[in-house]
Amino acid sequence: MSDDKAGASPAAAYLAIDWGTTNRRVYVMAADGSVLATARDDRGIKSVEAGCWADELAGIRARFGDLPAIAAGMVGSTRGWREIPYVIAPAGVTELATGIGRIPEERFFIVPGVAYDTPDHADVMRGEEVQAVGACLSGLAPHDALFCQPGTHNKWIGLKDARITSVTTALTGELFALLRDHSILAEMMTGPVEDGPAFRAGIADAAGGDLLSRLFGVRASVLLGRRAREDGAAYTSGLLIGADVAAREVAGRLVHILSDPNLGPLYAVAIEAFGGTSTAIDGQAAFVAGIHHIWSMIDD
Amino acid sequence: MSDDKAGASPAAAYLAIDWGTTNRRVYVMAADGSVLATARDDRGIKSVEAGCWADELAGIRARFGDLPAIAAGMVGSTRGWREIPYVIAPAGVTELATGIGRIPEERFFIVPGVAYDTPDHADVMRGEEVQAVGACLSGLAPHDALFCQPGTHNKWIGLKDARITSVTTALTGELFALLRDHSILAEMMTGPVEDGPAFRAGIADAAGGDLLSRLFGVRASVLLGRRAREDGAAYTSGLLIGADVAAREVAGRLVHILSDPNLGPLYAVAIEAFGGTSTAIDGQAAFVAGIHHIWSMIDD
Numbered sequence: 001m002s003d004d005k006a007g008a009s010p011a012a013a014y015l016a017i018d019w020g021t022t023n024r025r026v027y028v029m030a031a032d033g034s035v036l037a038t039a040r041d042d043r044g045i046k047s048v049e050a051g052c053w054a055d056e057l058a059g060i061r062a063r064f065g066d067l068p069a070i071a072a073g074m075v076g077s078t079r080g081w082r083e084i085p086y087v088i089a090p091a092g093v094t095e096l097a098t099g100i101g102r103i104p105e106e107r108f109f110i111v112p113g114v115a116y117d118t119p120d121h122a123d124v125m126r127g128e129e130v131q132a133v134g135a136c137l138s139g140l141a142p143h144d145a146l147f148c149q150p151g152t153h154n155k156w157i158g159l160k161d162a163r164i165t166s167v168t169t170a171l172t173g174e175l176f177a178l179l180r181d182h183s184i185l186a187e188m189m190t191g192p193v194e195d196g197p198a199f200r201a202g203i204a205d206a207a208g209g210d211l212l213s214r215l216f217g218v219r220a221s222v223l224l225g226r227r228a229r230e231d232g233a234a235y236t237s238g239l240l241i242g243a244d245v246a247a248r249e250v251a252g253r254l255v256h257i258l259s260d261p262n263l264g265p266l267y268a269v270a271i272e273a274f275g276g277t278s279t280a281i282d283g284q285a286a287f288v289a290g291i292h293h294i295w296s297m298i299d300d
Numbered sequence: 301m302s303d304d305k306a307g308a309s310p311a312a313a314y315l316a317i318d319w320g321t322t323n324r325r326v327y328v329m330a331a332d333g334s335v336l337a338t339a340r341d342d343r344g345i346k347s348v349e350a351g352c353w354a355d356e357l358a359g360i361r362a363r364f365g366d367l368p369a370i371a372a373g374m375v376g377s378t379r380g381w382r383e384i385p386y387v388i389a390p391a392g393v394t395e396l397a398t399g400i401g402r403i404p405e406e407r408f409f410i411v412p413g414v415a416y417d418t419p420d421h422a423d424v425m426r427g428e429e430v431q432a433v434g435a436c437l438s439g440l441a442p443h444d445a446l447f448c449q450p451g452t453h454n455k456w457i458g459l460k461d462a463r464i465t466s467v468t469t470a471l472t473g474e475l476f477a478l479l480r481d482h483s484i485l486a487e488m489m490t491g492p493v494e495d496g497p498a499f500r501a502g503i504a505d506a507a508g509g510d511l512l513s514r515l516f517g518v519r520a521s522v523l524l525g526r527r528a529r530e531d532g533a534a535y536t537s538g539l540l541i542g543a544d545v546a547a548r549e550v551a552g553r554l555v556h557i558l559s560d561p562n563l564g565p566l567y568a569v570a571i572e573a574f575g576g577t578s579t580a581i582d583g584q585a586a587f588v589a590g591i592h593h594i595w596s597m598i599d600d
Contacts, residue, residue, distance in 0.1 A: 086524075115520075115524055117524055117526070121513075121517065122517055122520040122521045122524050122526050123513075123516070123517065123520045124519075124520045124523055124524065153484075153516060154512075168513050169513060169516040169517075169520070170510075170512035170513045170515075170516060171483075171512050171513075171515040171516045172512050174483060174484060175475075175512065175515070178478045178479070178482055178483060179478070181482075182478055182481075182482055183471075183474060183478060184453075184474060209509055209547065210470075210547035211511055211512075211543070212454075212470035212471050212472050212475065212511075212540070212543055212544050212547065213421075213423075213468050213469060213470045213471075213544075213547065215470075215471040215475070216423070216453060216469040216470060216471045217421065217422055217423065217469075219424075220415075220422040220423045220424045220469070221422045223415075223424055224386075224415055224417055224422050224424065226417070226422050240512070243511070243512055244512050244513075247509065247510035247512065247513065
């Protein structure tokens with residue numbers, strides 16, 4: 001794929017946009033679902049001021065071609081262009097297409113997010129549903145699969161028959177950032193976050209289930225000379241990712257990790273530590289497959 | 301007790317200072333261990349600049365009397381006047397007196413903190429040890445007791461034969477503040493923190509052990525209209541205090557809560573929810589009893 005040159009390609013049929021909070025990726029799509037060009041930038045929804053969405057879209061079209069567009073992600077949230085109601089799990093490509101949000105005068109479509117709403121657990125997502133469904137429908141993963149999408153808000157998505165049946169979001173990444181940036185542990189968290197003995201010690205300690213005291217233990221262990229200060233960040237990462245994975249009952253299961261070059265390998269280590277196996281899925285390929293399925297099912 | 305008037309009392313023998321990070325309380329003590337006067341201010345150690353400790357003490361003496369002084373708390377940490385090495389648990393009043401830090405030219409003594417250091421768990425405290433030991437020795441609690449001191453860093457202190465045998469610190473209070481002040485949950489945490497259905501729902505959800513996803517659930521539940529936004533802070537408090545208490549195996553046990561007018565009652569509710577009972581202990585009385593025992597055992 002090359003950047004930014006196929007907007008005028010004769011085969012270009014529509015634009016697909018993965019529009020998150022911080023970043024955005026635009027794909028120029030052919031009618032058969034192949035990608036003619038793609039480019040990523042930092043124009044996530046928090047970079048777009050209220051009232052400026054049509055201008056923003058005009059800028060995308062000036063660059064990639066004057067085509068109808070379909071977007072998924074936080075662009076459909078209260079903080080995005082227009083709030084599109086969640087579809088309720090279980091939900092597959094049919095529900096996502098039926099629940100599509102439309103801004104006809106702009107030839108713009110927004111994929112709804114998915115909510116999981118049972119008496120025991122409430123959860124929501126916007127954007128990840130396209131990747132998970134797309135991975136199943138394109139053969140990147142089986143129709144019954146468990147996905148993990150590492151990130152600030154780590155997502156666990158269960159599918160049966162290529163339909164989303166469960167959603168669990170963990171505050172793992174955000175909590176790590178809060179502790180590193182604002183907590184009493186900050187001075188112990190300046191080292192690298194990487195796989196190694198400290199990260200694995202964190203995973204092992206997470207198995208005990210007492211996260212709140214293990215976090216203070218980051219400080220106590222350094223003060224008592226039991227752990228090197230430069231290992232604090234890796235240990236804390238192991239503790240948090242370990243606590244996240246420990247709660248998912250991955251033993252004996254295969255987890256499909258939607259690609260993240262930094263966090264994906266760390267989650268793979270933790271999944272293995274708790275008796276599971278994992279495989280990496282190309283998140284862009286999954287998104288393209290999912291968004292094209294949805295596009296093909298809506299009347300534009 | 302009255303403020304600030306007994307510095308010149310003929311019976312005054314020494315000053316006892318509970319000197320924490322943010323606040324400080326000074327007691328004017330008689331030789332028999334009774335309190336002649338006490339006052340609290342916000343001159344915690346973070347208010348004292350390096351090199352100004354002798355001046356700070358001179359100010360205390362100008363106000364309360366020119367007496368020898370003994371202090372406990374963060375004043376003995378790396379960030380305090382002088383770092384006093386921790387004594388290692390098990391430790392009682394004998395070890396605390398033996399490990400006393402001395403600044404003879406200032407007629408100033410600093411109680412050491414206590415470290416708990418086993419292969420499975422490392423922990424430290426400075427200040428709380430005086431209250432726990434004092435409560436046992438003065439009859440406020442039995443010699444075998446479990447204490448909880450709610451706070452930013454919540455302490456659980458186990459004693460046998462009036463000696464500290466275990467220390468567990470949980471980051472409960474600090475994590476609550478981080479989430480309220482800096483996280484994506486902040487907008488859902490502007491309501492009151494108080495006992496009620498939302499707080500108790502948080503405790504109940506904490507029993508499931510999946511804190512990281514329950515925290516994101518604070519947001520999802522509000523977005524899905526399942527919980528009122530103004531209940532978010534109370535629910536999150538219940539979740540965190542519940543997770544803390546759930547890890548302590550309080551079922552069938554009596555927990556002695558060192559008094560905290562805000563957090564103490566909330567911990568009492570959580571302890572009961574997990575099958576324990578609790579009783580409130582006067583933290584000032586416990587401190588006075590403990591510090592006087594230590595004072596009586598050192599050569600000044």
